[in-house]
Amino acid sequence: MRGFAAELGVAVRTVTNWERLGAQTRPRPDTQAILDTALSRLDPAGVLRFEAILSRSGRSTVAVVQSGPHAWDYETWTEDIERAITAASRQDFTAASNLLERWRTRWSPGELDDRGLYLFARTTTLAGDLQRDRGVLLGPWSAARSYADAKVVFNQLGIPRRVAQLDLSLAVIAEMSGDLRGAASRYEELSRDGRLSGRDQLRAQLWVGTALDKQGLHGEAMPLMASAIRGFEAVDEQEDWATAHQKLALAHRGAGNLGEATRLISVAQSAGGGTSPLHQVRLATAHGHVLLSDRATVDEGLAALGKAAATAATYGMSHQLRSIEGIRKGFERGGGNTKFR
Structure with a gap:
């Protein structure tokens, strides 16, 4: 019973009650949905056993399995x-x-x-x-x-708006998978796509800058990011506004402007915005990356990355863990001298 309850994601007491009541059991609709899903996943032999049990009890599968x-x-x-x-x-x-x-x-x-x-x-x-x-x-x-x-x-x-949103999500996957040029091109198209809301168009514009920044094109990335920040401020999108500051900070770090990068990270941290573990990990990773670029704050940077990695591991954020590990390895390959200015 414990195993079956765990498989279904219900309390052991619930399964015990089913066993006790037998054919008098009347599950709630959401619980019935769970049971029907479990039945749909059975192999053919399991389905035959199920139907055999029902036939012996004088019941029909028609009464149990819905067609829609x-x-x-x-x-x-x-x-x-x-x-x-x-x-x-x-x-x-x-x-x-x-x-x-x-x-x-x-x-x-x-x-x-x-x-x-x-x-x-x-x-x-x-x-x-x-x-x-x-x-x-x-x-x-x-x-x-x-x-x-x-x-x-x-x-x-x-529903064209939903289709366009998925095009944007697929461009994100391309960027995360390393296709930076393809992602930048797709983002640029979507930033002008009338199927998307104004917010999504601004996000696409910001992500053009992100993809360019990852290619080392910091000078081209920064104006796009700054423009997106102004757009998010105009439409009162606080979380996106803070995220854009974080991304602009990394572009300035890449260009060697550590003072401006530090200022922008501070703005992102003080802006509030998202409080989810994912948002916290992204912000801490960006902050740690900036701190590693200054000899005076290397220890703080490593500590920030360590904290971000621990949170990412706790929540199973494997992509974020890979990003943090990439920053650490880049720092080690440089003999502890990455982007010092």
């Missing part, structure tokens, strides 16, 4: 998406993934109407976000695959 969602399924599905967003904002990847996967695997797209397809595409997009934040970027079970699958459904539904 009911109205209350949509309500619970929507609630679980919101719960997954909240869990993901805390980098509780396991809880968020469990909430999403119970719906993503319950029905095939062919069994869903437009409302169900919309929820399926949103669920698949959020699964891609989780995979991206975990650093699972490419391959069959990756962020890139989830984003591509969701894009197909949003195209089918005729």
Whole structure:
């Protein structure tokens, strides 16, 4: 019972009650969704055993397995998406993934109407976000695959804004995977794409600068980032405004302007913005990178990176861990003399 409860993500007491009540059990809709998902994952032999048990009890699988969602399924599905967003904002990847996967695997797209397809595409997009934040970027079970699958459904539904947002997410995956030129080009196109909101266009512009900065083109990157900062201020996007200061700080560090880099990092730290572990790790990593570039603050820089790495490891942020390790190795390869000015 403990094993079955753990597999389903429910309390042991719940399974005990099912065993005690037997055929009189009437699970809640969300619990029934979990059970149906577990059934859908069985191999053919498991399904046959299940049907044999039902036949001996005089029941039919028709009474147990639904061919498509009911109205209350949509309500619970929507609630679980919101719960997954909240869990993901805390980098509780396991809880968020469990909430999403119970719906993503319950029905095939062919069994869903437009409302169900919309929820399926949103669920698949959020699964891609989780995979991206975990650093699972490419391959069959990756962020890139989830984003591509969701894009197909949003195209089918005729929702261009969602399609464009996924194009932006796929450009992020290209950048994170090392295709900096391709990402910069795609960001530049999307920064002028009328399908996107003003905020998303500004984010695309900022990320053009990020991709250029990573190629060592600091002088080209900085005006784009500064323009994005002014745009975020105009539309009152505090978190994006703070993030843009952080990225501009790294561009100035790359150009050797340590005084300005330090000032911009201080602005990003004092601006507040996001309080999620991911935001904290990104900011601490950027701060540590700047501190390593000054002989007088090397120890502080290593300490900041160590703290960021510990948080990233706690929450399973493998991409952030790789970035931190790359900064450390670059510092060591330079004999402890990287970008000193």
